Amino acid sequence: MTFFDLARKNAWRKPLRTVLLMISIAVAFLIYGLTASFLNGTQGAAGASDDLLGVTSASGRTQPLPIAAMSRITADLDVAAAGYVARLRGFVDVEKNFVAVSAADPGLLMAVNGKELGLTPALIDAIGQARDKVLVGRALAEAQGWIAGQRVTVTAFDMSRQDGSRDWRFEIAGIFEGENAATDTYFMIARYDYVNAARVRGKDTVDAFVVRPRAGVSPGELAARIDTLFSNSATPTRTQSERQFLEAFLRQYADIGLIVNLVVGAAFVTLLMIVVNTMVFAVRERTFEIGVLKTLGFSRLDIVALILGETLFVFAVGGGIGLALAKLAATFAGPALGLVFSTPVLVKALAIIAALGLATGVLPAFNAMRIPIITAFRTR
Amino acid sequence: MTQGNEPYIALSGIKKAYRIGGEMIPIFSGLDLTIPRGDFVAVMGPSGSGKSTLLNMLAGIDRPDGGTLRIGTSHLDQMGEAARAAWRAHNMGIVFQFYNLLPMLTAAENVELPLLLKPLTRKERRLRVERVLDLVGLSGREKQYPALMSGGQQQRVGIARAIVSDPGLLLCDEPTGDLDRKSADEVLEMLRFLNRQLEKTIIMVTHDPQAALYARRTLHLDKGDFIEEKRAA
């Protein structure tokens, strides 16, 4: 037997009580694991790289920039690669079925962002075959049931063609996979030359430049330099890391992360109260025995360690079960639901388990520590 | 170690009073007592005379209001709580009337408890536990839970737990108070063995004159003072 065995045996004295506690803890951590994985997976920001820069108009993300600005950006020696994107937003068949098309130079995009998107030379080759070819992201392709070789028509919300229609017909040249499950692949890549030639308005403009700094270059400094470059031009720019860009982008709709954190936080606070309350009573029931242990020579610290060990044990088992279930869900339903149970999610959850395990033990441990032996003996 | 002529336990001028209903009721007002090493003392006296209070002070779980209390080289009246806990872990074993075993632990685990406070390996602990359980005649019952044992067996586990750290002093508060005659005699025989063969100093509170006969001498506590019983040799 060890000290920890003693704590563990104490926990199992009222098996029903302990099992119920563990279930509530498991449920809380299952919810936590799922929401954290969901935020991680769908918000894209997790998969977004911190050293890619996005250059957009300072007057708003929907304001265009002239494509001519490209040469001024690539002139900076700290720029390893740069590309540009014009966004075509529209729907397929029904208006609810929203799709986003990024019109780009595939070669440049490959150089800047090819690894993250999972672009391969074969895919670049395929899209180069004809002007109306597109590459579709895995997530979008699966959601729509599209396969390579299929023709699709995207009805643009605002980008009209010279022939007066807003229907853009594309042929799927291939599917890109994204670097990992966290990469946002719910969009398609079209050829800028095709889209730009066919559209009525906004010719020779782009919505954003994407810049990859040279290795060792501070992205923040480069971003500031690019913005200075255009500060006195007709189209001042705002340059952000891709992660900042995505986070700001998502925040325009709703700060989902904040809402989820508040809900999960409330669940944890409730859990804390339940476990503290239960443990205070559990320890009070054992006052006499704590007196016996002290008589045998257990110090105040030993008693504290014993009770903290017990709450930690209950949290470790309950939390472990909850996280294992979350991991299971992410493994089997992850790609469909956009769940990514990453190492940072796990590490954070383990930290919360430890923190709650200790926090819930503090009050009962403090109570037990203070009881004088003589008083403890008079409780029976 | 104390000198040969210096008593092992020395209480002098011990004062202790309890507040009962807003009034301070004195239990001891200037108690003196010395006990040599290797003694086996039975303490008798009417209920409420302060026998348990005395034992608690000797165990370092209650403190005198005044006077000095020394055991070996430790001045318990001057030691803080942590020091007294450490002292208990190494120098004293205690046997209770109602055994006070932990119900969720087996006999062996109950006996092992005090050893968790010592720098011993798992194996060393197990060997020691086996040895004392054997000594109290309970080998083979290591895995039994207290609830399934008779009172006499439980008290033998209690004694094993009290001696497993090999303390010099054994304090027993009515160790046979809850046992039938036969079990009581077995337990008392064991205490006498521990005193005679293993040279433990034993102080035993008892209401049972028969039990007191196992001790080397009997002290009667009455109105806060001791009267030594004269006994035919």
Ligand SMILES: Nc1ncnc2c1ncn2[C@@H]1O[C@H](COP(=O)(O)OP(=O)(O)OP(=O)(O)O)[C@@H](O)[C@H]1O
């Ligand atoms: N913690 C306490 N608070 C208040 N009074 C106490 C406390 N402990 C003991 N007393 C009182 O002190 C007196 C002596 O108690 P003690 O338990 O030492 O007696 P005892 O000789 O062991 O009696 P018994 O034979 O019944 O066990 C009693 O009157 C008891 O009520």
Ligand SMILES: [Mg+2]
């Ligand atoms: Mg008593």
